[in-house]
Amino acid sequence: MGFSTSTRPVLSFPLGFSFIYLFYIFYFSRYCNLGLAWKSSSLFVQLGFIPNGSIKPTKISPCKFPRACLSSPSSDPLLVKAARGDPVNRPPAWMMRQAGRYMAAYRKLAEKYPSFRERSETTDLIVEISLQPWEAFHPDGVIIFSDILTPLPAFGVPFDIEEVRGPVIHSPLHHEEDLKALHPIDLDKLQFVGESLQILRREVGEQAAVLGFVGAPWTIATYIVEGGTTRTYTKIKSMCHTAPHVLRALLSHLTVAIAEYIVFQVQSGAHCVQIFDSWGGQLPPHMWDSWSKPYIDKIVSTVRTKCPQTPLVLYINGNGGILERMKLTGVDVIGLDWTVDMEDGRKRLGNDIGIQGNVDPAVLFSPLSAVADEIKRVVKSAGPRHHILNLGHGVLVGTPEEAVAHFFNVARSLKIDEKTVEHENNAPKTVVGR
Numbered sequence: 421m422g423f424s425t426s427t428r429p430v431l432s433f434p435l436g437f438s439f440i441y442l443f444y445i446f447y448f449s450r451y452c453n454l455g456l457a458w459k460s461s462s463l464f465v466q467l468g469f470i471p472n473g474s475i476k477p478t479k480i481s482p483c484k485f486p487r488a489c490l491s492s493p494s495s496d497p498l499l500v501k502a503a504r505g506d507p508v509n510r511p512p513a514w515m516m517r518q519a520g521r522y523m524a525a526y527r528k529l530a531e532k533y534p535s536f537r538e539r540s541e542t543t544d545l546i547v548e549i550s551l552q553p554w555e556a557f558h559p560d561g562v563i564i565f566s567d568i569l570t571p572l573p574a575f576g577v578p579f580d581i582e583e584v585r586g587p588v589i590h591s592p593l594h595h596e597e598d599l600k601a602l603h604p605i606d607l608d609k610l611q612f613v614g615e616s617l618q619i620l621r622r623e624v625g626e627q628a629a630v631l632g633f634v635g636a637p638w639t640i641a642t643y644i645v646e647g648g649t650t651r652t653y654t655k656i657k658s659m660c661h662t663a664p665h666v667l668r669a670l671l672s673h674l675t676v677a678i679a680e681y682i683v684f685q686v687q688s689g690a691h692c693v694q695i696f697d698s699w700g701g702q703l704p705p706h707m708w709d710s711w712s713k714p715y716i717d718k719i720v721s722t723v724r725t726k727c728p729q730t731p732l733v734l735y736i737n738g739n740g741g742i743l744e745r746m747k748l749t750g751v752d753v754i755g756l757d758w759t760v761d762m763e764d765g766r767k768r769l770g771n772d773i774g775i776q777g778n779v780d781p782a783v784l785f786s787p788l789s790a791v792a793d794e795i796k797r798v799v800k801s802a803g804p805r806h807h808i809l810n811l812g813h814g815v816l817v818g819t820p821e822e823a824v825a826h827f828f829n830v831a832r833s834l835k836i837d838e839k840t841v842e843h844e845n846n847a848p849k850t851v852v853g854r
Contacts, residue, residue, distance in 0.1 A: 495626050496626070496691075497512075497560065497561075497626055497627070497628055497629040497691060498510075498512040498560050498628075498629075499512035499514065499560045499561045499628070499629035499631075499691070499692070499808060500629050500691050500692060500731060502774065502806065502807065502808050503692055503731035503733070503752050503753050503774050503806075503808060504731060504752065504774075505772075505774065505805060505806045507805070508805075508836065509835060509836055510831070510832065510834045510835055510836055511799050511802070511807045511808065511809045511831065511834060511836070512560035512561065512629075512808055512809065512831075513559060513560050513561075513808070513809035513810065513827070513828055513831035513832075514559040514560055514561030514562075514563065514629075514631070514808070514809075514810060515553075515559065515810060515811050515814075515815050515824070515827070516563075516735070516810060516811055516813060516814040516815070517814030517815045518553040518557075518559060518563065518815055518824070519549050519550055519552055519553050519563070519565050520814075520815060520817075521817050522815050522816070522817055522818060522819040522820075522821065522824070523552055523553065523556070523821060524821070525552045525556070526549060526552055529545070529548065529549065533545060536567075536581050537580075537581055539565070540565060540566050540567050540570060541570065541612055542612065543612045543615045543616050543619070545565075546564065546565050546566065546612065546613075546616040547616050547619045547620060547623070549565040550562055550563065550564055550565045550616070550620055551620070551623060553824075554623075554624065554628065556821070556824075556825070557824055557825050557827075557828045558627075558628070558828065559628065559828055560628050560629065560831075561628055561629045561630075561631045561808075562620055562624050562628050562629070562630055562631065563631040563632075563633060563694075564613065564616055564617055564620065564630070564631065564632055564633070564685075564690070565616075566613060566633070568633070568634065568635030568639065568640065568696055568698070569587055569635070569640070569643060570610070570613065571605065571610055571634075571677065571678075571681050572589075572640070572643075572644075573609060574605050574606045574607065574609040574610050574677075575602060575603055575604065575605040575606070575673070575674075575677045576601045576602040576603045577589060577593075577601070577602070577644055578590070578591075579643075585648060585649075586648060586649050587643055587648050587649060588647065588648045589643060589644060589647050589648060590647075592644065592645055592646065592647035592655075593644050593645055593666075593670060594645065594655075594659070594663070594666075595663070595666065596663075596665075596666050596669075598666075599666065599669055599670065599673075602670075602673050604676070604677070605676075605677040605680050605681060607680065607681075607684050610681070610684065613684070613685065613688070614684060614685075614687075614688035615688075617630060617632060617685060617688040617689040617690055618688050618689050620689065621688075621689030621690075622689075629691040629692060630689055630690050630691050631690060631691065631692060631693070631694060632682070632685035632686070632688075632690030632692075632693040632694075633693060633694040633695070633696060634678050634681055634682055634685075634693065634694075634695055634696070635678070635695075635696050635697075635698070636678070636695050636696060636697035636698075636700060636712060636715070636716055636719075636734075637671045637674040637675050637678060637712070637715040637716070637719075638671065638697060638699065638700055638703070638708075638711055638712035638715065639696060639697050639698045639699045639700060640674050640678070641656060641667065641670050641671055641674060642656050642699045644670065645659060645667075645670075653699065653702050657703075657707075660707065660710075660711060667711070671711070671715050672715070674715070675715045675718050675719055678719055679718070679719045679722040679723060682695075682719065682723050682732075683722075683723060683726045683727060686723075686726075686727045686730050687727075690730075691730070691731075692730055692731040692732065692733065692752075693723075693730065693731075693732055693733070694732075694733040694734075694735060694755070695716065695719070695732060695733065695734050695735070695751070696735055697712055697716065697734065697735070697736045698735075698736070698737050699737070700712045700736040700737075700739070700742075701736045701737050701738025701739050701741075701742070701757075702738070705741050705742050705745065708742055708745065709745060713745060713748070713749060716734065716749045716751075717748075717749050717750065720732060720749050720750045720751055721750070724750070731752040731753060731774075732751045732752050732753070733751060733752065733753040733754075733755055733774075733776060733808075734746055734749060734751040734753070734754055734755065735754075735755030735757075735776070736755075736757075737757055737813065738757060738759070739754075739755075739756065739757060739760065740757075740759055740760045743756075743760070743765060743768050743769055744768060744769070747769055747770075747773055751773075752773070752774050753773070753774035753775065753776050753806075753808060754769060754773060754774070754775055754776065755775075755776040755777055755778075755810065756775060756776065756777040756778035756812060757777065757778060757812040757813055758777070758778050758779065758780040758781070758811070758812025758813065759812070760777075760778060760812075761801070762775075762777070762778055762797075762798050762801035762802050763801035765778070766801065766802055766803055771803065771805065771806065772806075773806065774806040774807065774808065775802055775806065775807055775808075776807070776808040776809075776810050777798070777808075777809075777810045777811065777812050778798060778810065778811070778812035779794055779795060779798055779809070779810070779811050779812060779827075780794070780811070780812055781811045781812065781813050781814065781815060781816045781819070782816065784811075784815070784816070784819045784820065784823040784824065784827065785816075785818075785819065785820070785823070786823075788822070788823065788826045791823055791826055791827060791830070792826070792830045795809065795827065795830045795831065795834075796830075796834070799834060804836045804837065805836075809831050
């Protein structure tokens, strides 16, 4: 092999190494989306709100953590293995709202930083709050401290959070003209989320799964249309009949933005992502089929293309009437609220999909022995495979920290009987169409 006479240094690689190098470049660029993301919904072009061809695709940064997009089963955290249905020696456990006001450490920090938006949009504070339950209880999942409304300003919907009223959107969206304020998601405005996930991934390593989360299009649209929280959902439900084309345009735009946001979280370090369709259970099942499910379907299929190994969890409050419909979205895990019997939920969903939950959050106010009994009942009912132990809703304010610690201690003490797993694998499967 000859040598170059150029004065510039030349890197010479063996031919085999070069092919391996090119393979990895191709592999990561394909599965981690090193390039341009999706274009905004064509529906806006059809409605005339955005001139055709004028939308620039959002650029998504390269994967900081390739294994977040690509499978590495041997080193995956326990929660990720359970979400995929791999064998585990015990059910992994975490809690929705496991970082929050029930913790003395959080209350002390909130006194110093009274603005929720500051706490949830400042990298150092996000990381500190997210790690508080990790340092205290060592759950199997560390979820980023954030809010489902956090990305709204990044695509054109400013909001405030008031002490008494909660989230407030001063310019609710009701008419076609209002759609003009929307634009493709600007991920540069969400760098605090990406930075926080990167730090959490480094801090936790592979000892626990780092969890990201988003709101589903219907739930986010509810806030945007209603102007904040509501108990009746009358405005958005009425809009389904009075201005369906406007609502569909909004939901389509949110679908694209949320899918991009999920991929951004995965590329920043999230092992898996939970989709909260918190208000989907407020829809009659046939309306959920029309106004929520198709948009979740699209998000799932889009994320599958970009990060096919990332488990997705779908949680809906009040989901007892739509469990089978939820499974048809193609997510990996269905979160059950505490009003669904776990054994019944497993029978209805079958063994070929993960389930999460579903201890009643109020049980944590009971004697510790009752907490242990309820955990064991839920775990037994869920079966030996494909279960993530959680509450059926978020941790309640005032919950004793001692009870939360006991919850995780009991979870770590449980062992899955391999004979039971073998028996389950040989038994006929209950399959629900997916």
